[in-house]
Amino acid sequence: MHFTKMQGLGNDFVVFDGIRQPVDLQPEVIRAIADRHFGVGCDQVLLVETATSPGSDFRYRIFNADGGEVAQCGNGARCCAVFVRRAGLTDKGVITVETLTGRLTLQHRSNGEITVDMGIPQLAPADIPFRASEVSSEYLLSTGGDTLRIAAIGMGNPHALLRVPNVAEAPVATLGPRIETHPDFPERCNVGFLEVRDRGHIHLRVWERGAGETLACGSNACAAVVAGIRWGELDHTVAVTLPGGILQIEWAGLGQAVRMTGPARVVFDGVWPLSEADCTSRREA
Numbered sequence: 001m002h003f004t005k006m007q008g009l010g011n012d013f014v015v016f017d018g019i020r021q022p023v024d025l026q027p028e029v030i031r032a033i034a035d036r037h038f039g040v041g042c043d044q045v046l047l048v049e050t051a052t053s054p055g056s057d058f059r060y061r062i063f064n065a066d067g068g069e070v071a072q073c074g075n076g077a078r079c080c081a082v083f084v085r086r087a088g089l090t091d092k093g094v095i096t097v098e099t100l101t102g103r104l105t106l107q108h109r110s111n112g113e114i115t116v117d118m119g120i121p122q123l124a125p126a127d128i129p130f131r132a133s134e135v136s137s138e139y140l141l142s143t144g145g146d147t148l149r150i151a152a153i154g155m156g157n158p159h160a161l162l163r164v165p166n167v168a169e170a171p172v173a174t175l176g177p178r179i180e181t182h183p184d185f186p187e188r189c190n191v192g193f194l195e196v197r198d199r200g201h202i203h204l205r206v207w208e209r210g211a212g213e214t215l216a217c218g219s220n221a222c223a224a225v226v227a228g229i230r231w232g233e234l235d236h237t238v239a240v241t242l243p244g245g246i247l248q249i250e251w252a253g254l255g256q257a258v259r260m261t262g263p264a265r266v267v268f269d270g271v272w273p274l275s276e277a278d279c280t281s282r283r284e285a
């Protein structure tokens, strides 16, 4: 299978064209491809397919490095927009892609960046999903003897957000997996550690569900801005500085879609696997 390695602010992807070639992505194959020592290495595998609903240009599927399929990936959506034009699958400037749970609009900008309409954030606990009796801008989460104040927000995928005084010292590697697998998030969650610098700028580090800490997470950046606005600490246009770079996020408020703008880059093209013999060279199952 032919693939293209891509990245959006260092959040990296192996992207397959599922329209012009048969692609079989079983969980164990995803894990093998994502393996940074025995495979290609990536945070997520993306699959572009023929749209199944009218009004969409493509179907866009997302698989985390752990092999699980999920419904949203913001950095991947920007890479998808670049992928389909570079592959000659479309020459449109505005592309609509359908995902497991919704539809995204991807817009090429004159400076080469991509703006994604990420949809309306889910705030009702049942939609996130998150175990809480009512909607709130802040919840208490008990873990390991600590009680944490978090925001819980859905962007087509679930996110927990914690305020920290300094992202550089945030306990991402220890607290991230504990919150990712907390029972109050029945489908697990992505965990954002956010430092509010001013009303138009935050710093963010993210422990991603199914991938661990990544250099950037587009959907969590959107959720973090929604959380900060609902806490009354942010204005409606925010620069989000992540370890891999900066995203521009806009949210006009309740009932409105979140818009994210940032880069997407091609790294190289490849073939997976080269041959069955090469497959056996991977870490033994």
Ligand SMILES: N[C@H](CCC[C@H](N)C(=O)O)C(=O)O
Pocket (backbone or CB within 6 Å): 011, 043, 044, 062, 064, 070, 071, 072, 073, 074, 075, 076, 157, 158, 190, 208, 209, 210, 211, 216, 217, 218, 219, 220
């Ligand atoms: N780990 C995420 C999927 C990838 C999201 C991230 N790479 C982005 O840019 O939004 C999840 O399990 O919901």
